[in-house]
Amino acid sequence: MKIELLGGCTKEELETRITYVAGAGKLSRFPGNVEEVINSCNDYEENLKLIKRIIKMGHKSIIEHDYLVFALNDVTPIVEQTLIGYRLTSFTVKSRREVDFRTVGFYVPEFRNENNEIHEKNEELKEEYSKHMRMLFNTYADIVDKGVNVEDARFILPYSFHDNFIMGVNARELEKMIIALRNGNLSNIPDLKEVGDELYKIVKEYVPYLVPNLKKQEENLSNGFEYLEKMEKRPDIKIIEKATMISYTPKADDVVLESSIMYHYQCSRECAREILENMIKNDKNAKEKMMYDIMHKEERRELEQVSFTFQIPISLSILTHLTRHRMHSLLIPEFLPMWNMKNFVTPETVKAKANDIYINAVEKNIEMAEKFRKLGVKEADLVYFYLGNQMVNVMTTMNARNIQWVCRLRCCNKAQWQIRFIANDMRKQVMEVAPLIGKGLGATCMTDRICNEGRECCGLIDKLLEADNKNK
Numbered sequence: 001m002k003i004e005l006l007g008g009c010t011k012e013e014l015e016t017r018i019t020y021v022a023g024a025g026k027l028s029r030f031p032g033n034v035e036e037v038i039n040s041c042n043d044y045e046e047n048l049k050l051i052k053r054i055i056k057m058g059h060k061s062i063i064e065h066d067y068l069v070f071a072l073n074d075v076t077p078i079v080e081q082t083l084i085g086y087r088l089t090s091f092t093v094k095s096r097r098e099v100d101f102r103t104v105g106f107y108v109p110e111f112r113n114e115n116n117e118i119h120e121k122n123e124e125l126k127e128e129y130s131k132h133m134r135m136l137f138n139t140y141a142d143i144v145d146k147g148v149n150v151e152d153a154r155f156i157l158p159y160s161f162h163d164n165f166i167m168g169v170n171a172r173e174l175e176k177m178i179i180a181l182r183n184g185n186l187s188n189i190p191d192l193k194e195v196g197d198e199l200y201k202i203v204k205e206y207v208p209y210l211v212p213n214l215k216k217q218e219e220n221l222s223n224g225f226e227y228l229e230k231m232e233k234r235p236d237i238k239i240i241e242k243a244t245m246i247s248y249t250p251k252a253d254d255v256v257l258e259s260s261i262m263y264h265y266q267c268s269r270e271c272a273r274e275i276l277e278n279m280i281k282n283d284k285n286a287k288e289k290m291m292y293d294i295m296h297k298e299e300r301r302e303l304e305q306v307s308f309t310f311q312i313p314i315s316l317s318i319l320t321h322l323t324r325h326r327m328h329s330l331l332i333p334e335f336l337p338m339w340n341m342k343n344f345v346t347p348e349t350v351k352a353k354a355n356d357i358y359i360n361a362v363e364k365n366i367e368m369a370e371k372f373r374k375l376g377v378k379e380a381d382l383v384y385f386y387l388g389n390q391m392v393n394v395m396t397t398m399n400a401r402n403i404q405w406v407c408r409l410r411c412c413n414k415a416q417w418q419i420r421f422i423a424n425d426m427r428k429q430v431m432e433v434a435p436l437i438g439k440g441l442g443a444t445c446m447t448d449r450i451c452n453e454g455r456e457c458c459g460l461i462d463k464l465l466e467a468d469n470k471n472k
Contacts, residue, residue, distance in 0.1 A: 317388035
């Protein structure tokens with residue numbers, strides 16, 4: 001594992017970053033324009049004192065102006081999945097759809113017992129674990145060699161493999177991240193704790209104003225489920241069959257249309273309803289025409305006034321395709337307690353070309369994880385036995401604007417098959433309760449007769465345009 005801060009590291013760059021944060025802190029209470037205030041922040045040590053004093057008072061918005069970019073080398077996808085969950089960060093990840101991962105390497109933890117001490121058979125366990133991981137990577141290679149594309153072969157990859165990505169984050173979100181990784185429930189997982197410690201080392205040198213608050217976090221934070229777990233026994237994990245809408249804004253179409261009228265005319269809701277009724281009297285297609293305009297304008301704030309909540313079954317391999325959409329409220333189960341590893345999915349291409357070796361590897365993996373468990377290995381050290389095919393139930397609430405964006409990308413024939421099925425299920429269910437919004441959901445070739453895939457276009461757009469011409 002190697003984590004590097006990209007830029008902002010020289011003495012001059014560090015002082016400039018601190019100057020901007022201090023300037024933001026002084027701006028609201030000092031005379032002068034922005035440039036004058038920032039020019040007045042010409043003493044590094046005084047700037048640091050000012051920033052620390054302001055954030056100690058709880059006014060942390062100023063540190064959002066300090067933006068840092070990190071390179072995370074040879075971390076696990078468990079780190080990736082965890083960090084991408086931070087909504088105010090930006091990521092670029094190496095694609096498992098495009099790159100062959102057979103030689104990327106994998107993470108080997110120091111195995112612990114339930115007392116959090118190094119297991120007495122740690123070296124033997126590491127050797128057996130490493131041999132098992134090499135078997136899984138060899139299985140991945142065999143599946144690819146049998147003609148399965150890497151997009152589907154990745155479902156057999158263990159979640160110990162070395163992952164590489166770039167992360168951009170402001171200092172306020174970075175502070176939350178480090179506290180959670182070093183002191184929260186996540187700190188039980190070895191490489192998450194390592195990432196937190198590595199980020200803390202970087203912060204001590206290059207983001208010094210965060211250090212005092214980070215030092216206060218010495219004890220593990222509560223996971224927030226203590227009361228629930230005392231009251232109810234954990235049920236068996238059952239993966240639902242498909243994406244299921246569990247709640248939504250009633251009369252969502254009307255809410256969007258009325259909000260547009262209220263917003264444009266600055267009138268009451270009652271007045272907006274009267275206006276809409278009059279429009280319908282004059283044109284029976286008024287609602288449809290108005291919704292089309294809303295869904296195709298540059299700013300679509302009206303669509304943000306309604307929301308839809310879904311529970312979604314999804315594999316670990318594809319979870320990032322959902323998580324990376326920033327503006328929705330996503331609930332992903334934590335890696336601990338361990339999930340039921342028998343809940344897995346097999347891609348159709350694998351079933352057709354390499355099913356036997358795939359299933360054999362999955363069964364051996366479950367057996368190996370269970371063996372380590374019986375030997376008293378701490379549960380947090382078993383998470384690296386998860387495979388990409390592991391299924392989980394997640395929940396999310398999206399407003400209509402976000403659903404439109406997700407569907408534009410994920411209903412496309414070029415999208416990965418599992419996320420495409422999920423997006424189409426969501427689109428159909430929205431259409432049932434909000435038909436006007438639903439009509440505007442889907443790949444851009446379906447909704448706008450536009451394809452941005454260039455040479456990689458699937459060809460559907462040509463068929464649609466041809467059909468349109470015939471129907472004129």
